[in-house]
Amino acid sequence: MDRAALFDVDGTLADTNHLHVTAWWEALRQAGHHVPMHAVHRAIGLPGEDLLGHLLGEDRDRSADARISAAHDTLYATYFDRLAAFDSAAELLRTLSRAGWKVLLVTSAKDRELSALRAAVDADDALTATSTSDDVAEGKPAPEPVRHALDLAGVPAGRAVFVGDTVWDMEAAVRAGVTCVGLLCGGIPRADLEGAGAAAVYDDPADLLARLDRSPLATPGPGQPA
Template identity: 35%
Template sequence: MTTIAVVDVDGTLVDTNYHHSLAWFRAFENSGVVVPIWKIHRAIGMGGDRLPAEVAGEEVEREYGDEIRAAWAEFFDPMLEEITVLDGARKLLKELRHKDFSVVLASSGKPEHVDHYLDLLDARELVAGWTTAEDVEDTKPAPDLIGVALTKGRGERAMAIGDSVWDCRAAAKLEIPTVAVLTGGFGNDELTEAGASRVYEDLPSLIEDLDTLPAKEPAD
């Protein structure tokens, strides 16, 4: 049976998590709100619609949420040229395709950011499709983004590859297994506790085990 591999982008294929953390820190500071960067990092991987409330509370979201999100984009955009592809990223996509996985990239990033990453990865011909922030209203840890990704692939079974606890929790809600990597800065134990079936140090380590990746039929 063909398996759909739903692959996260930020922190999994491209090295962006700390750039995102710094951009959010500056965006909060721009509105007079100081949030420690370590705390922001713990929320990277969930959507920007959720992040301000997660790290600074509902009152900050109500008063400054849209302002902070707009400032985040202004601070992050100049960093795009600094973004690099993580070791093994394109090889992972090529090997998954070679092994007849139907690969879909699941990102809640802005469309122009996702386009930039697709160019960096030279991935358009390797994947069945991809998502952006425009595809859903409710982002990770809600399962919506992964659900949309599944509609863009073909297969009876599915699995996810990601780097954050939010990836694991979103996939778990659809009852599909997640294989996680440490490249986003989350720890082995916390990824496992969030539902990761396996945790690998990096993508090259994961690639060695592609023939044994777990997969299940998604829940309705």
């Protein structure tokens, strides 16, 4: 029976979270909002509208939202040709694919941004499909992006593992009934990831790959159910 390995991208496979922090901080500053960078960092991983609601409040003047998001997108796009994957990110995806896992990306990134991220990770040959926030009515931490990925994979929640770096990733996976694994390379503390439901936490893709046979993504051995 098929299994699905679902991966967030920003901060999980690609070292981009702090670039997003800088881009959102500057976009907010240009709009007259002075938000501490640490607060922006904690909101990374949310879709743009939800991120602004989290940082500025739901009772804000929403007429500026589109302008702030567009400014973020423009600022972040200046990094596209320099985006870097974490060490062993591509090897991790290919190792899982060779072991029979369906590998899917579950991301809030928009199409042009996702193309740049996929180029940085450089493991399209290992991917089964990609689920973005554009495919669903609600982004993470709602469970819809994870459920959509499960539908694309044709795999039930109990046969899937989600790997991410934010509390929003963990919450979305838990709400979808999927085992979740946290990575520290996005900058969120271990205690926060575990508190949000992470079944296991690793430093980065290289650490997860090195300990794969003892992780929730372990391949069953002889005589064990696949």
